[in-house]
Amino acid sequence: MNFVKRAGMSLGARKSKTAALLAIFVVICTLLLGGFLLQTAAARQEADAQRTIGVDVTVKQEGLTPALADRLGAFRLVDRYNPELAVRAGAHGFAPLTSDVPKPGGTEAGKRGQEAGSDPLAVNGVRDSGMLLPFSYGSTKVTAGRGITPEDAERDVALIEQRLADENRISVGDRIRVRSTDGKHTAVLTVVGVFRDPTRDPSVWAPPHELPGNALYVPVGAAQRLAATGGPTVREVVYRIGAPDQAEHLHAEAERLLGADGFDFRVNDKAYKDQVRPIQQVGVFAGLIVWVIALAGALILGLIVTLQIRERRAELGVLLAMGEKKWKLIGQHTVEVAAVALPAVALAALGGQLAAQPVGAAVLGGHDGRSATAGGAQSTTIAAAAVEVEPAAVGKVAGVGLGISLVSTVFPGIGILRLHPRSILTDTE
Numbered sequence: 427m428n429f430v431k432r433a434g435m436s437l438g439a440r441k442s443k444t445a446a447l448l449a450i451f452v453v454i455c456t457l458l459l460g461g462f463l464l465q466t467a468a469a470r471q472e473a474d475a476q477r478t479i480g481v482d483v484t485v486k487q488e489g490l491t492p493a494l495a496d497r498l499g500a501f502r503l504v505d506r507y508n509p510e511l512a513v514r515a516g517a518h519g520f521a522p523l524t525s526d527v528p529k530p531g532g533t534e535a536g537k538r539g540q541e542a543g544s545d546p547l548a549v550n551g552v553r554d555s556g557m558l559l560p561f562s563y564g565s566t567k568v569t570a571g572r573g574i575t576p577e578d579a580e581r582d583v584a585l586i587e588q589r590l591a592d593e594n595r596i597s598v599g600d601r602i603r604v605r606s607t608d609g610k611h612t613a614v615l616t617v618v619g620v621f622r623d624p625t626r627d628p629s630v631w632a633p634p635h636e637l638p639g640n641a642l643y644v645p646v647g648a649a650q651r652l653a654a655t656g657g658p659t660v661r662e663v664v665y666r667i668g669a670p671d672q673a674e675h676l677h678a679e680a681e682r683l684l685g686a687d688g689f690d691f692r693v694n695d696k697a698y699k700d701q702v703r704p705i706q707q708v709g710v711f712a713g714l715i716v717w718v719i720a721l722a723g724a725l726i727l728g729l730i731v732t733l734q735i736r737e738r739r740a741e742l743g744v745l746l747a748m749g750e751k752k753w754k755l756i757g758q759h760t761v762e763v764a765a766v767a768l769p770a771v772a773l774a775a776l777g778g779q780l781a782a783q784p785v786g787a788a789v790l791g792g793h794d795g796r797s798a799t800a801g802g803a804q805s806t807t808i809a810a811a812a813v814e815v816e817p818a819a820v821g822k823v824a825g826v827g828l829g830i831s832l833v834s835t836v837f838p839g840i841g842i843l844r845l846h847p848r849s850i851l852t853d854t855e
Contacts, residue, residue: 458826461713465716491659507553561573591620
């Protein structure tokens with residue numbers, strides 16, 4: 427009789443033991459599927475975290491120009507970047523804030539006193555205000571309108587502090603006039619946003635341009651036009667890349683453009699590590715689960731098959747006495763276990779579809795992070811990646827399950843090779 431057919435008859439004749447073997451295999455396959463699904467979901471969530479958080483690299487160099495900053499910002503690994511260019515400017519048609527504290531050796535200062543000087547405004551040229559640390563961490567917030575974006579590069583727009591806006595009754599959409607440091611150029615800036623800096627005014631007298639309320643953010647081009655002749659230089663540039671291991675490539679590109687020496691290169695990957703490392707650990711843990719379950723499953727099933735072989739010694743002796751080949755007896759046990767493994771994979775896939783999302787949300791969960799937006803940064807949550815039973819994961823489970831079937835029957839089946847019909851049939855045990 428064909429050993430495959432004999433395996434089917436054996437499973438039918440031993441229904442209770444077949445059901446027990448099926449239950450064990452369903453548990454093993456379900457745990458295996460869970461491990462594979464967690465690995466896939468962790469990898470997907472890690473990719474989402476990279477896009478959402480990224481790694482900030484700060485580059486400083488004496489004489490760094492906006493053009494060089496833009497060339498490095500065009501590097502393929504850079505997702506976003508923001509040069510900072512600081513200039514001073516004068517106000518035309520509105521009153522800058524002044525210190526309420528009397529100037530040493532002078533008279534009390536009113537908010538519109540003579541101490542305002544010729545350049546009371548601290549103008550910061552930026553490409554993307556959302557990448558500035560006070561905005562990205564949420565301490566400074568845009569209360570009306572929006573921030574400065576890369577699309578504003580050729581526009582004359584401004585983001586002003588709330589105290590300056592309240593003092594002069596300026597709102598989003600209004601226009602203000604700002605005078606260049608040399609007095610030769612006056613820019614008409616459209617207010618696109620109002621922000622609130624939590625920094626309090628100094629407790630001692632300070633010149634107007636040092637007051638937090640007199641700070642303005644404008645596009646880099648507008649800041650260049652407001653600067654004195656000779657062209658301003660960039661104070662620093664922040665580049666956002668996907669992962670810490672990309673920083674080495676960005677450094678090499680910076681050396682090519684800026685020279686091997688003379689620039690400061692600092693990597694700030696704390697936020698990335700805080701958010702991504704727990705996700706990576708889940709992926710590693712899921713991989714460990716797969717290995718442990720595969721080994722434990724092979725061991726458990728191997729013990730079960732060994733016990734079955736001992737119980738079926740008489741059956742094996744009769745078959746050997748009838749001339750059946752030993753490898754066919756091993757094949758029969760392999761087919762029996764494999765025949766149970768395949769429906770177990772199907773049942774595990776069905777159960778996994780029902781439990782995958784709740785379990786994935788519990789294990790991976792959502793991770794709080796900071797996401798810089800055009801209107802300033804907001805606290806965002808990296809949602810748990812969708813955990814779905816995919817054909818690839820089911821295929822992996824089927825492959826591992828069949829591998830377990832093979833290992834759990836072949837190794838115990840080695841004992842069959844040492845069996846002799848006479849010793850089996852005459853054994854009184």
